[in-house]
Amino acid sequence: MGVTQTHLFTEEQNELANLAKAIAHPARIAILQHLVKTKSCINGDLVLEIGLAQATISQHLRELKDAGLIQGTIEGTKINYCIHPENWARLKSEFSSFFESYSACGSTC
């Protein structure tokens, strides 16, 4: 045990859960907020901005990249990360439709 039984759920449910998991850590929230604010940034900035070790930041960046939320372009020895516009929009719309499926009116609890 200890492994999520993804086969029990729909593609949509697993996808939404994975997207949520990608942002389910304050460091990754902080990274995304920094990317949004500065429009782009390099890995080293984040190590200073956030107090975590370089290896840890790199790991969080990879998770965000794997989830498709950010992309990086090589600039010399540095790597310039930024939000992935299309996937960000998709994330936003998937969460929106999830949240909006509930209209608070007729709750019988």
Add this chain to the structure above:
Amino acid sequence: MGVTQTHLFTEEQNELANLAKAIAHPARIAILQHLVKTKSCINGDLVLEIGLAQATISQHLRELKDAGLIQGTIEGTKINYCIHPENWARLKSEFSSFFESYSACGSTC
């Protein structure tokens, strides 16, 4: 190690990450979708609906309750769960403002 260093982050970042974590599992997404659809439901329904064991569903329900996303009222031997309207609205608005902080126009990647 293995423990998230919450002290490095703002209240807002930790809160958003925790809310994301609450929905970062397909079973919890499925439970919420079922609650949205049926307006209310009991634990036993979910055990049939989803293929997980009763103890596992109960555990997921507690996580959703701890995050404030659902509430339950006792009805005889059963417990009737439903979405927590105010907290759902808060969740929705926090995610909205997070997603909308990024406007896709000026990305320089």
Add this chain to the structure above:
DNA sequence: ATTATTAATCGTAATATTGCAATATAATTA
């Protein structure tokens, strides 16, 4: 009172995540 029904809790095993030091890789500069 005893028995059924329903859900929560406990205990435990398996797996995942978080974090970092050390090392490796890749591009730049002297």
Add this chain to the structure above:
DNA sequence: TAATTATATTGCAATATTACGATTAATAAT
């Protein structure tokens, strides 16, 4: 080429999560 700089990867330890059987608690029905 060698040294430097910046990031990725590896290996490992600590902690968290997921899942479920067994048990418990609380109410309902007989």
